[in-house]
Amino acid sequence: MKTDAFALRHIGPRENDLQIMLKTIGAATLDQLISETIPGDIRLKTSLDLDPAMTEYEYSKHISELGNKNKVFQTYIGLGYNQAIVPAVIQRNVFENPGWYTAYTPYQAEIAQGRLEAILNFQTMVIELTGMEIANASLLDEGTAAAEAMALLFDVRSRDQKKDNINKFFVSEEILPQTLSVLQTRSAPIGVELVIGNHETFDFSTEFFGAILQYPGKYGQVYDYADFIAKAKSNEIKVAVAADILSLAMLKPPGEMGAAVVLGTTQRFGIPLGYGGPHAAYFATKDEYKRSMPGRIIGVTVDTDGNRALRMALQTREQHIKRDKATSNICTAQVLLSVMAGMYAVYHGPKGLKYIANKIHALTATLSNELEKLGLQQINTAFFDTIVVKADAKKIKSIAEQNEVNFYYIDENTVSISLNETTSIADVNKIVGVFASANNTQAGTIEVLTETNHFPSNLKRTTPFLQHEVFNKHHSETDLMRYIKKLERKDLSLNHSMISLGSCTMKLNAAAEMLPLSNANWNNIHPFAPLDQVQGYQKMLSKLEHQLNVITGFAGTTLQPNSGAQGEYAGLMVIRAYHQSRGDYHRNIALIPSSAHGTNPASAAMAGMRVIVTKTLENGNIDVEDLREKAIEHKDDLSCLMVTYPSTHGVFESAIKEITQIIHENGGQVYMDGANMNAQVGLTNPATIGADVCHLNLHKTFAIPHGGGGPGVGPICVAEHLVPFLPTNPIVATGGDNAITAISAAPWGSALVCLISYGYISMLGAEGLKSSTEYAILNANYIKEKLNGHYDTLYSGEMGRAAHEMILECRPFKQKGIEVTDIAKRLMDYGFHAPTVSFPVAGTLMIEPTESENLEELDRFCDAMISIRKEIEASTIEDKNNILKNSPHTLGMLTADVWNFPYTREQAAFPLDYIAENKFWPTVRRADDAYGDRNLVCSCAPIEAYMEE
Template sequence: MRTDAFALRHIGPRENDVQKMLKTIGVESIERLVYETLPDDIRLKAPLDLEPALTEYEFYNHIVALGNKNKVFKTYIGLGYHPTIVPAVIQRNIFENPGWYTAYTPYQAEIAQGRLEALLNFQTTVIELSGMEIANASLLDEGTAAAEAMALLFDVRTRDQKKNNVNKFFVSEEILPQTLSVLETRATPIGIELVIGNHEEFTFGDDFFAAILQYPGKFGQVFDYAGFIQQAKSKDIKVAVAADILSLVKLTSPGEMGADVVVGTTQRFGIPMGYGGPHAGFFATKEEYKRSMPGRIIGVTVDVNGNRALRMALQTREQHIKREKATSNICTAQVLLAVMAGMYAVYHGPKGLEYIADKVHASAVTTADALNKLGVYQTNSHFFDTILVKADAAKVKAVAEKNEVNFFYVDADTISISFNETTSTQDINQIIAIFAEAVGKETFTVAELSENTQYPSNLSRTSEFLKHEVFNSHHSETALMRYIKMLERKDLALNHSMISLGSCTMKLNAASEMLPLSMPQWNSIHPFAPIEQAQGYLTMLKKLEQQLNVITGFAGTSLQPNSGAQGEYAGLMAIRAFHIANGEGHRNVCLIPASAHGTNPASAAMAGMHIVVTKTMENGNIDVEDLRAKAIEHKDDLSCLMVTYPSTHGVYEASIIEVTKIIHENGGQVYMDGANMNAQVGLTNPATIGADVCHLNLHKTFAIPHGGGGPGVGPICVAEHLVPFLPTNPIIPTGGNQAISAISAAPYGSALVCLISYGYITMLGADGLKSATEHAILNANYMKERLAGHYDTLYTGEMNRAAHEMIIECRPFKENGIEVTDIAKRLMDYGFHAPTVSFPVAGTLMIEPTESENLEELDRFCDAMISIRKEIAEANIDDKNNVLKNAPHTLAMLTSDAWDLPYSREKAAYPLAYIAENKFWPSVRRVDDAYGDRNLICSCAPIEAYMES
């Protein structure tokens, strides 16, 4: 046995366990099981052509050497990205802590109260700094948040009959260039016309529905937008503002100026630049728009005892409900990064944030004054952190780079310099010396920072913020460490037990994959740094693209999309561009099976496509004849098919090649949703089944942690004819020679966490990747057989095998008065997070164990499910006071003096012996979702306000 092989550490079942599992399944080998599971005509004929696997130690040395090819310069580039100080207490206790980064999206609120509280802190920070009424639990980045603002304002315009058919959207020329590129991508397919101009000279016509401004402007100028917003409001035109969150500590908030939506990024709040991400974008708006808001909202509610509890609010807005009527396809957030940014606000508090903002502003003022003395004149009349100076850019660049310093060179004689919380007087003196040398003058030094301010006095913030106790209590490291630990104890994550979520692939996030994220060679690079300073990154990203090309069988990859939903959208936009390039821009019909993920129709609608739903058969498979009929009916306008493989029901459909052939014969392209790619790697691939493009969830199949609901990466891999249309970036060009505009703000999206997937593939190699897929199938089929006789599996393949996941039937239990939700809540008492509830079939559970779980954990989960099945049998439809209906049971219940329930405390809390060794206690009882939606509170309101509501 090679004990240094990474596959040994990643894959759960031991060799002797495998034989026992195969015996339970009733096959003699894994090879036979795969044969009975996977259609033979889509099997790969040769191993994946990947480099030999590295050991964990070899990978560590490799990634350190590669990181040393990145040059970490002092960076003053700005444009929405800044060097930050990550407080060590947050880095060690959240960023590097699997108790935080391995948790799942908080659908099961009772075992996610810690994360929900951390996100409520984040929302409160955003609401109070932006001056708005409601905020969500983060978006992907500033560029996509701005696009979501445009989409929301386009949606709500229909409430005003005069604006019903108006489609012009004004964009200030001060907008960040990457934001403009994302706006262009989003606007075109849904019929929005962008009008870019100078907001100071612009006069609105009646054909505009909204506008967006940048605050401060892209090169630092601070504008008073109150007059512009007032002019817009006089014509019933809504205004969004993209704002720098640190500047809002000192400047009048956009909400106070009358803005309707405020967006931005919280990267400045203690999140590393990471060559572009992941960072938590923010989105805040007015209460009246809450039903149109994208993403997640965390709200306050009560549990069945009337005690305060938190949960995700307004979940009816989600895509699996709205589908093609959705105005956003966002189904995730940047939770881990939002938690960190919110905790940064908690740690520093309002006074600490003011100190940081004052220091940043003083650094800018001090440097501007010094450069003026050199004859290098600063041209912004008002600024917060960024100055714009006139000098010979080529001369300055040469001297600056010699001194390992980056500025942003606007044109031949204009240079932008953005200051940040890491800037010291020593750094300022280095900047002075660089310009002195460039202009041939004697340098000088400054000893202290200026106390003058250079933003307008009428824009100086007077309103208070972050007065809630949580932002004024945890300012010592001991206090914050204990607060973080207190919240962590309320959350169930993978470091406690298996999270067997179908379609979500909650596998091991190995420590060896995560280590590079904390290395400054990797996390301190600005996404717009000159590419010669990012050679380690470019080598790694290019290798990852090649690895994904090999795995998918495709010719090209874009890593830019920073979520699975963004990947769906990017893939559809590449297909759209392909048809337009062929003179067939009229092709806009997208076929989607009824069983598809809810984001599929939402993404297609955003791409401007007309959605036609195709039927599924009783066994869950695509109805091929219905699909054929609809493909032929729409052959003149057919754009594509969106298909998930294996199917959303957890089956390798034998008809897949016939399905893709039908689409191609009728002029369409095939988009494959990669949510279930963990059942393909090394055994088959999207190219083999006949797809043209797929997205991959790197936060599923390729081991990036879910982080409580994000970060994610959703790259697209495409066949050769789609390579020219891969997306680009306006500052660092990427993509093909006919590239679509940007999908996300940074050139390579969330580049930092791509290191994880690169490590996963590099350490597993071809054999390890294939073995991981085989063991995912093994684990799923073992669980299927262990649960047989207790639960029915809803769908199986032609030889009665599941793929890597399965759906178990729970609807008949209604005869006993038990709903699938009761099972999900009762599992918490057994120490488990529920599998996926009621998706894709209402009243069922979809279970995916992944390859990382060992036999002992699989058996513990199966024992829990079998025990619950016995409890179901004991239940009576007229009895609402049983162990399932009362689940989950909290420690407070078990230790109270009174116990008037018709079963024992032991049955409630310790139904199986193993639980006593490692008991997880839900911190609240079952939450009341309806109460929370009727009384929506999504910030840290004083307890009085909560009680009044």
């Protein structure tokens, strides 16, 4: 046995566990189990054609050598991306800490209080810097946040505007080019007409419902937008402003000018460039628009005892409720990155942010003055951190690159320079030296900075920000380290116990996959750096695309979509472009099974498609006859079928090839949702089942950690006829010959975390990937059989097997007065995060153990579920004061002088022996969702509130 094989580290069950598990399942071999689970006609006949698996050491050496092919220059390109300093205390204690990066989305609030507080800090920071009323818990990037702003403003049009079908949206020509490209992608399918122009000559006609401005402009000019916004408002035009968040420490916030939405990126708040991502976008708006706001909002509520608790608010906005009526399909946020950005604000506080902003501005002003002394013209009349210089761009570029410096070259006579937090006086001297050399002159040495503000006094910020105590006390490393640890202890992550969420695949995120993310050769590169400086990235990304092509059986891949929902949307937009290329503009019907993930119909609506829901049979499978009828009925207009495989019910449907054939026979394309790809890799693939395009959740199947609700990556893989339509980027061309416009802001999306999936595939190799899938199916079926007799499994395959997940029936427990939520909360007392609650079937639990959990952990979980089942049996519908209804039990309850419960403290907190060894204490009792929605508070209370207390 190769004891250094990565598969041995990644896959949980040991060799001697296998026979025990197979005996429980009732299968002689693993091969027998797989043949009873996956239909024979879709099984792969050969192994995946991938390079031999590397050991962890070999991969570490390989990725280091590949990283050395990247050239890390001092980069002043700007355009929404800036080098930033990641405080070491945040890098070590958040970015590199599995206690933070392996947590799941905080749907179970009681065991996510630390993360929720960190995100609340982020929301508070955004609200106060932008001057707005409400902010969400982060979005994917600035480009997609701008598209969400456009969609929100379209949704909240006045009654008259909707009646008159007012659909024009003004886009300032100052907008970032990648943002414009995303707006172009998102606008057409929903019926919005973009009008791009100069905001200073805009006529404010009544044909417009909204507008978007850039602050400062794309090349750094700072405009006073107050008059524009006032005129727009008087014409019922609502204005969104894309703002540089660091500039708002010095500049007047857009909220004070009357903006309806303010958005942007928080990348420069201590988040690495990472060749484009992941970074946390921010989005703030007015309270009156909260029901149309995309993404998640963290709100303050109370728990059962009336104590302060945090939770995700207004969850009725989620696509699972609204489905195709939703205004956004956003599912993943960038939580890990928003935690980092929030902690950056906590660490620096208001004085620190002002100091950083003032220093950058002073450096920029000094640079402008020195270049003008050389006789060069600097054309920005008001600026924060970016200047525009008239010079011979070709000559400057040559000398700059010899000095390992990158500028942005607007045209052959114009150079843009954006300074950042890492810039020093020495760097400014170097920049001046480049221009002096190009001019054949000698530059003096700068020793002191210019103090003058280079923007009008009426645009100077006068309002305070970050007054809350949390931003004013943790400024030493000791304090911040302890604050981060205090919050981490309130959260249950994978470093504590299994998180068995169906459809979410919470597997091991191996340290060997994660470590390269901290290397400057990978994390300190601008997404628009010249291609000859990023050969390491280009080789890695190209190889990852090839690996995903091999795994899916498809011909082409784009890594640009930076979430699963973005991948869904990208897949549908590629299908749309394919139909249009053939003149089939009328093909707009998307058939979607009723069991589909809620993002599916939301994505279809955003792609301009009309959703027709197909029926599901009693056994959970797609009703093939109903599908056939609807495909034939709509054959002239059929665009696609959206299908999840294996199904959302955890079953490999044997009719899948018939289903895909029906769609093709009626002129449609087949989009496969890759949420359950962890049951396919190495055993079958989307091409074999007859799909044309699939998205993959790299944050599920391919080991990118969930990070508390993001980052995610959702690339799409496509058949050969769809390759020409893969998306491009306006600055660095990507995609096919007939590429659609951008899906997200950066050319390769969240490129930095693609390293994780590259490492995962490279270290597992073909056999390791196949074994991972087999063991995922083994572990799921082991749990299914262990719980048999205690819980019914709602759906099984034709031979009684589950795929990689199963749904447990919990609805009959209502006869005992017990809801599925009670089971979820009681599991916390046993040290486990609940499985997926009430999806895809209300009142059920969907369990997915993944391949990374060993037999001992599976048994602990099963013992907990069986123990809870006995507690359910002992309950009565009249008894509201029982152990399940009162869960979770906090340390405060257990140590209180008074105990008014009809069971012992030991039964409450230590119902099984294993718990005492590694007890996890929820820090609040059950959060009151209804109270929180009625009394929505989504920021830290001002410091005065604490002083009054």
